[in-house]
Amino acid sequence: MAKSAGLTAAREKVGRRSADSSKPPRYSAAGLLSRGARKTTWPRVWRDVPLQKTYDVVIIGGGVHGLATAYYLATNHGITNVAVVDKSYLGSGGSGRNTAIVRSNYLTPEGVAFYDRSLDLYNSMSLDLNINVMFSERGHMTLAHTDSALRTMNWRAEVNKLQDINSSVIGPEDVKKLAPSLDTSSDPRYPILGALYHPPGGTIRHDAVVWGYARGADHRGVEMHQKTEVLDILVEGGDGPDGKGPGGKVTGVRTSRGDISAPIVVNCTAGWATLISDMAGVKLPISTRPLQAAVTEPVKVFLPTVVVSGSLHVYVSQTDRGELVFGASVDPFNTYQVRGSLDFTEELAGHVLELMPGISRMRLLRQWAGLCDMTPDYSPVMGFTPVEGFLCDVGWGTYGFKAGPVSGEQMAECVATQQTPKLIEPFRLERFSTGKLVGEKGAAAVGH
Amino acid sequence: MLLVPCPNCGPRNASDLVYKGESHTRPDPNLVTEAEWRSYLYLEDNPAGWLRETWYCRSGCRRYFVLERDTTTNEFRNPPVPGAKIGGKA
């Protein structure tokens, strides 16, 4: 795949621009106290600066992936002349709509290695970014209701163990101990035969992750531009119409606020990945579907872990605020509409009450949807494309949030070194022409 | 819930039908190259706008048919003609 010559130029400019020399204040309890006492407010999380005409790297999409890529470009590679553009506000897409579950108990060794790195980065994130992302290491349970589901759980556990991931299959008694609200009797239509238990999994405050990366990137000179919609990607010399497509070379992007020239453009969008890639003439194996979620009114905390049921297409966790957060599988047909549906809530409620019969009086407070870019093997498309200087970090399906930090780190390395890092080798676009799909397809079901 | 206009059964709740994805013409397996076949298998147009797609009326007439739907509004146009030759990789 085409790599960019523009990077050498980008590297030479390292350090050309930097943020204000005055160091931004650190978040701390002491800071809260002194500002509380002096009745002063905190400075802006990220600066509001004018859009330049030229950047070394333009990142499309101000979600966790785009912001993490920008952050690691700046911190790990010293590339700071970077703009992150988003058509709405930061975190307005999947980053703010997911159910904020993180885990690394995947099925394939490559999946495990990748998500485990992500979990590491999440674990140290509060200190790295100096913002409390409220990582709640509360454990993650995937229930098995059939012997075939149990077999798949064992498969995952065995692969996980070989990679030193804390993951094992537990019986119904242990399930009951971890989550007393679950019906572990043998009566239900979907009896709980066991569960894949993954203690390091948990939840995290997704907005804080977005703001933390934005703030960290900003401190190092990266610019965040909200309400800046990409209308076109400028490509020269390609085989397709208007010089786009394979063989072409990126020269910049056209935005709702004017043209920007840049040798490297990274597509970090979700929901609109196809539309952005179309602008460069790159075709993707993606179909876009809404994923719905819902939250209940708060009640006193009773569910200490994350519970997932693949057979019942539901996952649930309780926030520290007491709300139950629910998700399910993606909607049954492609659409760019993000409205919630009634049938989703009906099915969800029915399935949740199968698992936890005692919560029928809890009230659903709000439902919403986000767009997911689904690929045939439930794995992303990362790295170079047939258009030089146009990179992708897309096709995340329902797993995008979990992978945000590691994707940013690896994409930054990919941009900076112009080599595909080992961790993302399996996710290259070429696999869809060689037919070597990623093995997560082997046990695809809902798997949050 | 979306109403899907089945050519035989009329408008039905989407839950009565099964979405089978974009409609593409199946290449001749004897002539196709690997790249062409995999592009047929895996690549999607995924437009934000009018899309030709295949549905199967699972709880009704059990016929496959092709519809045109705007993926930004979920509006249908050109009600399908039953029995017309259609493609699909479902």
Added chain:
Amino acid sequence: MSTSPSSPTRIDAQPGEVIDRSTTIRFSWNGTSMTGFAGDTIASALMANGVRVISRSMKYHRPRGYLTADFWDPNGFVQVGDDPNVRSGHRLIENGMDVEPQNVWPSLDHDVKAANGLVGRFLTAGFYYKTFMRPAKLWPQFEKVLATFAPGGTVDLDTPHRLHDKRYIHPDVVVAGGGPAGMSAALAAAEAGAQVVLVEHEHHLGGHLLWGSDADRAVVAHFASALEKAGVEVLLNSTVTGRYEDNWVAINQRSHPLAVERLIKARAKILVVAPGLIERPYVFAGNDKPGVMLSGAVRRLINLYGVKPGSKAVVLTANADGDATIADLERIGVDVHVVDARKGEGIVAADGPAKSVTSVEGADGTKIDCDLLVTAIGWTAPTSLLNMSGDRPVYDPQTARFFPGVDIDNVLSTGGIVGDGMLDEVIDHGQQTGRLAADRAAAVAHRLQAFTARATPVHGDEPEWTPDRRSELPRDAHPELFRSSTHGIVDFSEDVGSKDLFGAAAEGFDSVELIKRFTTATMGPAQGKLETVNTVAVLAEARGETIAEVGTTVWRPPYAPITLGALAGRIFEPVRVSSIQPWHERNDAVPILAGAWIRPEHYGDAAAEVRNTRENVGIIDVTPLGKLDLRGPDVPKLLSMLYTNKWMKLPVGSVRYGLMCAEDGVVLDDGVTARLGEEHYLMTTTSSGAATIWEWAENWLQTEHPEWQVHITPVTTGLTSINVAGPKSRELVGRLTDIDLDPQSFEYMQVRTGSVAGVENCIAWRIGFTGELSYELHVPSGHGLHVWESLLEAGTDLGVKPFGLEAQRIMRLEKGHFIVGQDTDGLTKAPSTGMSSLIKLDKDDFAGKAELGWAMEDVEAPIVVSIQTSDGTIVPREASQIVKAGTNEILGRITSSRMSPTLGRSVCLGQVAPHVSAPGTELTIVLADGTRTQANVMEHHAHFDPEGERLRG
């Protein structure tokens, strides 16, 4: 207790009251027994009993009293028995009701967490993002403390799933809201011939007319009887919770006589949205103190429930409703001090001890003593249902509220949400709306029927789509009042103040979406019904912009929270069973769930069942096997397309095994198909594959080869299937059938039809999944149980015993037969199964052909092999990984494993990398406990009888 029994606050009967003073209701509050009247809400009953403090706020645990005293009251959440978060302003009291305050610790009166209020200055919105980071080890402890602040009631995990129900309706018009506009619209639509459902959130029709004049109430009475006469279905205490695609309207009915709640799903041709307006609180210092109320709360309490909310009041009024509140208060003898915002007067603070208001500070510096502060400063238009239909509200500064911004064809609005005006103007607008709705409903009905033209002919042309020519309601000018010069609470549920919003905006969370996420304003149980506009207004102030420039957020469903029970309804989770199931149950079969089926796993001892089958004869109920009846001249072409092997020359009376692949070459299903007659075949699929394969076959027939003449009928449950297996199976079946079982004339892989145990039209074929001589019988389901019992009876002397799924799995594993989906997975292409001889690339076309051509050349694909451990007593658990010796490098996995009762040792199937797939290769298996054991790849798939002599016998 906050009760002061010495100051009874129930006043004399009011003309419009909805309580029945002749019926006393006993209930308890916070452990104290109290009384109220039938028709009282919990709120009105508590107020009548002098209770002023109802709850504690979420973050600062400040004492809170009623603010709106209706469904939306952010302070009125209570626990009623096992029901948490009950809206006490809406729920009616019942005898014996046990009402408890929520979110208090240790008690409502003395709340220890109220100390948080003292440090509130440091607990600014989002403070938790900025602290508790170090030491990292302590964060889990901090988290536990934060979690104790979770607001809300308590879930009793033993709560039963009471009767909930669902109903589907297809009305012409659904009207959401039973105020004057909604009633008028419903009546006009019905009189124009439409079938109408009118949904009212409250317990009575009438909306604000109920607490108005006698004349207002007469209008309500008139409509109530006219609606009944016109045949309008009126649903009280019911809420339109959502409008979804194509006017799929959700109605939460809480007033059903039998069901606790019912979810009504209406495919409305037209939805009329008439929810009225929701009164907006004012932001100022002390605005959340008990004793500060909105005008609507005061008017409802006085007029509907005869409750006196205070004795000395200050009323901040900016509109006619405020003025009417003053009149109401004065009428019942409350001393009122008026602060008229229209004259530039204002208030800056409510003062007093924590649990009450004792004085109000005016903008001019005056201090007025009082025990009640009422504000009437404007409205929020609850455009939720319109938002769900695609609307984006637009702010009108003259009227100080948002209005719908987009015309939607099949969703019409009327009443307060679109304007003001006198009562007759509102009723007239409702009437015009109702007529328009009826006209448009007729057009929609015609359009829907036209789509169904093949079933029912459509008569006439589509009625014209009536344009919207309604006269617009006037909009009354209203001063823009959002925040005083002081800071106060904006979101009462979330304890977010205007100061928090200013701080957040300064930090860069300065768009309405970001400020919401950062401060959690509008995210609480009222979902912004009270808070959104004030949040937007404060943000606009902080940014120095107009409200229109800042914009607003979009309300998401549901309109009002709805219980999981109501959404779930009766829980339907059907299972499938065979006609023999009663026998299995009588004979203590241990059941196992297999997809949608419940079937016997074993009858006590699977190993014994295996031994008996191998030595004598066993019978198994295999009804779940997918079965498709195929007829027509082109069946062989279809089979050739679906299976990888050849089918054009299968003779009548023969059975053949085949493998099906998807277009990507991945194994999809397998099974045998028999040719019963010239143009008649019976196909079997895996148990879980029947539905999929039927659709798959139809896809080929309908989309690629519509010229082929094949008719498919699914007969899975139409035929009960019994496999008779074992060396004595021929003798057993022979005792019951007229089919000639002579091995010379009825060979292995052949099929015959005839009678079995007196049942005609049975199908019998010889196949060998278990590896034994066996006859699979497919008999009409009505006689399945009879045939089963006859076999058992006829074979007593032969030692016939039933066997279950587990014994069958053991026997098939002994024979090395793979199971699709267990020994193969979502990436296993056909050559990996070792069945390459069944892939006939010389056929013109078949599903997966292109991909399989390349897959045959693939030297990296894993291979399914039989494996035996060196130590035969070890049974590696299924999914055990096969690794490169001395490393953690994965080379494959065990996909099936069992202890073989026949061989007295463990037997396995596994998928391994091709370079370790040769017979004799030594493998290392990681066991569940982490230890490793050695194993070998076997020469044959079959561990037992590799030549197949037994089954061909």
